[in-house]
Amino acid sequence: MTDPNNPANITPPAANVPPAPASSASAPSYDAAPPAPQYGAPAPAAVPGKTLGIVAFIVSFFASLIGLILGIVALVQSKKAGHKNGWALAAIILGAVFFVLTIIIIIVAVSLGASAIASLCDGLPAGEYPTTTGGTITCP
Numbered sequence: 001m002t003d004p005n006n007p008a009n010i011t012p013p014a015a016n017v018p019p020a021p022a023s024s025a026s027a028p029s030y031d032a033a034p035p036a037p038q039y040g041a042p043a044p045a046a047v048p049g050k051t052l053g054i055v056a057f058i059v060s061f062f063a064s065l066i067g068l069i070l071g072i073v074a075l076v077q078s079k080k081a082g083h084k085n086g087w088a089l090a091a092i093i094l095g096a097v098f099f100v101l102t103i104i105i106i107i108v109a110v111s112l113g114a115s116a117i118a119s120l121c122d123g124l125p126a127g128e129y130p131t132t133t134g135g136t137i138t139c140p
Contacts, residue, residue: 049077053087060095064102068095 053074060067071091078085121139128136 047078047083047085048081049074049083049085049088052077053085053089053091056091057087057094060091060098064095064098066095067091068099071095 052070056067056070056074058067059070068091071088074088075085075092078088117137120137124139126139128138130136
């Protein structure tokens with residue numbers, strides 16, 4: 001029996017130390033740093049043309065023709081890389097719709113302006129008449 005008050009009689013517990021390898025050539029190297037821990041999945045690779053597609057989408061609201069062209073360029077870049085690009089497709093659709101609407105609005109404005117000028121001459125004899133802006137209107 002061991003006496004707890006006398007440390008000379010205490011026997012240390014057996015250590016669980018694995019046996020040393022037979023050959024020092026196969027010993028593991030502890031000099032190298034451990035690999036860095038990796039958290040979660042790796043970052044996805046960037047889709048070529050995606051950023052340009054987003055820019056084209058935003059620009060198509062303000063300058064439809066430029067947005068349409070940028071959308072086409074972004075879609076071609078993505079297709080070459082084998083990826084889909086919804087932003088570029090949306091930019092192409094919006095750019096085309098807004099461009100057509102712009103053309104229709106210009107045609108309507110020009111025709112209304114021409115009819116408004118023609119209505120100024122109703123009831124007036126033929127001749128040139130001055131306007132308040134310094135121009136002249138010629139009535140047939």
